[in-house]
Amino acid sequence: MKQIKNLKRGILLFLLALLIVWPFLFQSKYLLHILILIFIWSYVTTVWSYMGRFGLVSLGHGAFFGIGVYTTAILFNLHHVSPWLGMFVGGLVAAAIAVVLGYGCFKFGVIGHYFAIATLVLSEISTLVIIALRDALQTGGRLGLTIRSVGTSPLYLQFDNKMYFYFLALALLLLALFIWKKIDESKAQMALKAVGEDEEAALSLGIDVVKYKTAVFALSAFLTAVGGTVYVQFTMFADPTTCTGVGLSLGIVFKAIIGGMYTLWGPTIGSLLIVILEEYTRLFLGSAYVSYSHIIYGLLIIVLIRFLPKGLHGTVSEIFQGRRKREAKTLLAGRQLAENRD
Amino acid sequence: MLKIEGLHAGYGGFEVLRDVSIEVGAGETVAVLGPNGAGKSTLLKVIAGLLKPSSGAIHFENRRIDGKAPYEIVEMGISLVPEGGRLFPELTVYSNLMMGSFNKRTRRYFKDSLEEVASLFPIIKQRKNQVAGLMSGGERQMVAIARALMSRPKLLMLDEPSSGLAPKIVASIFEFVKEIKDRGYSVLMVEQTVKKAVNVADHIYLLESGRVEFHGKKEDFLENPKIKRSYLGI
Amino acid sequence: MLILNSVVNGVLFGGVLALMAFGMNLMFGVVQIVHLAYGQFIMVGLYLVYVLAILYHVPLLLSCAAATAAVALLSILAYYLVVKPLLKAPPINQLLALAGVWMVLENACLALFGATYKGVQVVLPVLHVGELYIAASNLIGFVVGLITLAMLYLFLNKTYTGVAIRAIAQDPEITGIMGVNPRTVYLVTFAVGGALAGITAACFVPVYSVHPHFGGAFTLLAFIIVILGGMGNLLGGFIGAFIIGVVTSVSSTLLNPEIGQIIVLLICLLIIIIRPQGLLGVRGK
Ligand SMILES: Nc1ncnc2c1ncn2[C@@H]1O[C@H](COP(=O)(O)OP(=O)(O)O)[C@@H](O)[C@H]1O
Ligand SMILES: [Mg+2]
Numbered sequence: 074m075k076q077i078k079n080l081k082r083g084i085l086l087f088l089l090a091l092l093i094v095w096p097f098l099f100q101s102k103y104l105l106h107i108l109i110l111i112f113i114w115s116y117v118t119t120v121w122s123y124m125g126r127f128g129l130v131s132l133g134h135g136a137f138f139g140i141g142v143y144t145t146a147i148l149f150n151l152h153h154v155s156p157w158l159g160m161f162v163g164g165l166v167a168a169a170i171a172v173v174l175g176y177g178c179f180k181f182g183v184i185g186h187y188f189a190i191a192t193l194v195l196s197e198i199s200t201l202v203i204i205a206l207r208d209a210l211q212t213g214g215r216l217g218l219t220i221r222s223v224g225t226s227p228l229y230l231q232f233d234n235k236m237y238f239y240f241l242a243l244a245l246l247l248l249a250l251f252i253w254k255k256i257d258e259s260k261a262q263m264a265l266k267a268v269g270e271d272e273e274a275a276l277s278l279g280i281d282v283v284k285y286k287t288a289v290f291a292l293s294a295f296l297t298a299v300g301g302t303v304y305v306q307f308t309m310f311a312d313p314t315t316c317t318g319v320g321l322s323l324g325i326v327f328k329a330i331i332g333g334m335y336t337l338w339g340p341t342i343g344s345l346l347i348v349i350l351e352e353y354t355r356l357f358l359g360s361a362y363v364s365y366s367h368i369i370y371g372l373l374i375i376v377l378i379r380f381l382p383k384g385l386h387g388t389v390s391e392i393f394q395g396r397r398k399r400e401a402k403t404l405l406a407g408r409q410l411a412e413n414r415d
Numbered sequence: 416m417l418k419i420e421g422l423h424a425g426y427g428g429f430e431v432l433r434d435v436s437i438e439v440g441a442g443e444t445v446a447v448l449g450p451n452g453a454g455k456s457t458l459l460k461v462i463a464g465l466l467k468p469s470s471g472a473i474h475f476e477n478r479r480i481d482g483k484a485p486y487e488i489v490e491m492g493i494s495l496v497p498e499g500g501r502l503f504p505e506l507t508v509y510s511n512l513m514m515g516s517f518n519k520r521t522r523r524y525f526k527d528s529l530e531e532v533a534s535l536f537p538i539i540k541q542r543k544n545q546v547a548g549l550m551s552g553g554e555r556q557m558v559a560i561a562r563a564l565m566s567r568p569k570l571l572m573l574d575e576p577s578s579g580l581a582p583k584i585v586a587s588i589f590e591f592v593k594e595i596k597d598r599g600y601s602v603l604m605v606e607q608t609v610k611k612a613v614n615v616a617d618h619i620y621l622l623e624s625g626r627v628e629f630h631g632k633k634e635d636f637l638e639n640p641k642i643k644r645s646y647l648g649i
Numbered sequence: 650m651l652i653l654n655s656v657v658n659g660v661l662f663g664g665v666l667a668l669m670a671f672g673m674n675l676m677f678g679v680v681q682i683v684h685l686a687y688g689q690f691i692m693v694g695l696y697l698v699y700v701l702a703i704l705y706h707v708p709l710l711l712s713c714a715a716a717t718a719a720v721a722l723l724s725i726l727a728y729y730l731v732v733k734p735l736l737k738a739p740p741i742n743q744l745l746a747l748a749g750v751w752m753v754l755e756n757a758c759l760a761l762f763g764a765t766y767k768g769v770q771v772v773l774p775v776l777h778v779g780e781l782y783i784a785a786s787n788l789i790g791f792v793v794g795l796i797t798l799a800m801l802y803l804f805l806n807k808t809y810t811g812v813a814i815r816a817i818a819q820d821p822e823i824t825g826i827m828g829v830n831p832r833t834v835y836l837v838t839f840a841v842g843g844a845l846a847g848i849t850a851a852c853f854v855p856v857y858s859v860h861p862h863f864g865g866a867f868t869l870l871a872f873i874i875v876i877l878g879g880m881g882n883l884l885g886g887f888i889g890a891f892i893i894g895v896v897t898s899v900s901s902t903l904l905n906p907e908i909g910q911i912i913v914l915l916i917c918l919l920i921i922i923i924r925p926q927g928l929l930g931v932r933g934k
Contacts, residue, residue: 183921190744194869197865205908205911319869367752370752374749484825506812517829
């Protein structure tokens with residue numbers, strides 16, 4: 074048991090080391106580009122999956138991503154505000170919206186597929202807002218906008234050498250995975266699992282479920298918007314179809330489902346597979362055929378939900394080991410909390 | 416006609432019925448009595464196919480029916496009046512009766528069935544177009560029985576037809592049950608209130624905590640000293 | 650006058666919207682499923698009309714009829730392949746699987762027809778009634794919508810299958826002991842829902858040129874109406890359709906159309922949160 078764990082840790086450390094030296098070993102700009110995309114989407118999908126732990130499927134993360142993209146872009150293009158600040162502002166706007174929407178939903182018991190629908194509406198609103206502001210804030214509407222280029226400038230988060238984005242995105246992904254772990258190990262999370270969806274019982278353990286869910290939603294929204302900022306600084310171009318809206322939201326959810334939305338590595342694996350699939354079709358069939366890759370992963374989703382209704386969950390063995398261990402821990406945490414209250 | 420042997424059933428891991436065996440002969444009226452929570456409704460649900468038993472066998476007219484879907488069981492001639500009637504609240508009385516004759520075996524007799532049922536419950540003609548949800552409890556119970564009869568059952572099952580009704584109405588409901596019995600239907604009835612039910616029944620089963628604690632003829636039931644004490648209050 | 654004019658056209662357009670919402674509502678009420686890909690079926694219907702009428706020169710009315718039948722078949726297919734295996738799954742899984750259907754249909758149309766607008770150019774007159782200008786396309790949609798709804802009303806009240814559809818929405822358990830096989834009812838519901846999507850598409854032919862992203866917009870429009878009227882509440886959806894028809898029409902006359910839509914969506918969000926039974930519905934059954 075311990076050996077397996079050590080082996081796993083060894084492999085992970087090796088992979089990490091490999092990823093760190095990669096850009097110095099291999100010069101391929103194309104591969105670097107793909108890896109950056111994989112990191113960014115893995116990051117966003119992992120951040121999305123924080124919600125999944127509570128059975129909350131958000132179809133609104135496209136909106137948060139778009140808020141990050143467009144807040145940064147507009148502040149910079151119109152007012153010359155540094156994207157570092159824009160990233161922060163975008164995150165706060167996203168978090169604020171998440172707090173209002175989340176608090177309303179959780180307070181009134183809008184969970185499950187009703188929550189999904191509510192957040193879906195948010196996604197649609199985000200697209201419409203960007204189109205409506207095409208002149209007022211020069212979002213460019215459906216045609217999109219381009220970030221004004223200032224060459225390489227760390228202050229303005231612009232680099233001609235993509236390597237900087239590579240490390241930035243990798244760091245974000247590691248951060249997202251780290252936070253995932255922290256949430257997973259948090260006492261509140263374990264206690265919540267112990268009592269299931271029973272909010273009264275959770276309350277008796279001293280956890281305000283509504284508050285906790287809202288907080289996680291806000292955190293997830295903030296970090297998603299940050300992802301949006303990095304993405305747009307990397308691509309220097311934004312339009313509503315790729316940077317926000319229902320399509321993007323579904324894309325994020327699907328990546329998580331394909332990889333497994335309840336495990337640490339699931340979202341990363343899903344993003345890896347889908348980015349590769351998309352790039353493969355783009356490269357070998359031409360960009361007019363990218364829609365084929367979307368057909369494939371739409372079908373994949375349907376098949377997965379049907380035959381592996383709980384998602385891929387990483388590997389089967391992980392389910393077995395992980396669950397037993399986690400359950401034991403969960404019960405313990407629940408009891409401790411209960412005792413603390415007495 | 417109906418033969419239940421060694422039936423076990425429950426919800427999830429929670430066993431409600433334990434080794435229940437019950438028989439209903441053709442033309443007989445059988446009452447299953449027992450306190451609240453004994454498993455009476457569960458028993459009827461299992462027979463109607465709404466709940467799968469965990470073990471045991473149910474035969475109806477020498478055909479095995481446990482495990483069959485509810486719609487197949489109606490087709491074979493068993494009809495259930497659920498507790499509280501459970502009419503479709505937003506449908507009219509007429510549409511509710513239509514649902515009663517939904518099964519293929521009896522659909523073409525709809526008009527005849529309607530006449531027959533109306534001769535028992537004249538109210539269904541007067542209230543044909545009323546929405547079921549707006550009727551009183553007693554009326555709903557009558558329409559629910561009428562709806563079950565529309566499927567021309569050989570065996571009619573009644574789940575506490577008297578529950579929640581005023582004493583006067585309870586009396587008339589039992590009159591109807593007697594009338595139904597006289598028309599030749601086999602009846603399996605489940606009740607908490609013992610006295611009224613005993614009057615119409617030929618055979619009595621006593622169900623306590625999911626077990627049959629007594630079964631026998633009405634006379635034996637009334638004579639049994641233990642039952643006298645705890646159920647009849649004598 | 651301008652406003653009155655758009656109110657009238659909005660009411661007329663509401664007829665088609667009522668039809669569109671009815672399909673989604675029926676599937677929600679009966680099968681308890683949120684049909685996220687419903688708009689994509691309408692979109693497919695529009696493409697089919699385009700293919701038949703423009704590429705194969707089939708007469709327009711015949712094209713519409715064929716498209717309706719084809720969409721109904723597609724809906725049945727979706728029932729068998731996607732919905733039926735998930736009937737007992739958590740609603741969120743059903744929703745996501747249908748999101749998969751959304752993805753597949755949208756991108757299939759993108760792959761087949763590209764990202765340009767395709768449409769049948771039907772030139773319909775604008776009628777003058779007194780000082781009102783009424784688009785004939787709206788009038789046709791209104792009439793077709795109402796006739797279809799009237800036929801549905803008869804179906805749901807007079808036929809065994811129709812009554813069973815209503816019954817199962819009220820009490821699925823008891824419907825079973827009436828001798829109804831729920832799977833058959835679900836299948837019929839999907840067929841009817843698909844046919845409604847097809848007829849809606851036919852009514853949209855003179856109004857819209859179609860684009861692969863339209864499906865999502867249709868789904869959302871149907872959603873908004875259904876939510877406004879209370880999910881599963883057929884009468885509520887009917888009234889909601891006319892409200893949305895008028896609001897959309899008036900707001901696009903007075904404001905920028907996106908702002909009108911944003912306001913409608915915000916109201917929709919509020920309703921989901923504080924009045925899930927809909928503006929017009931009553932809580933519970
Ligand atoms: N749907 C259900 N799920 C779980 N337990 C149930 C359900 N229905 C009944 N029970 C339990 O089964 C037992 C018997 O119930 P029931 O058959 O309704 O009794 P009766 O009809 O004799 O009052 C009770 O303890 C009750 O709590
Ligand atoms: Mg009972």
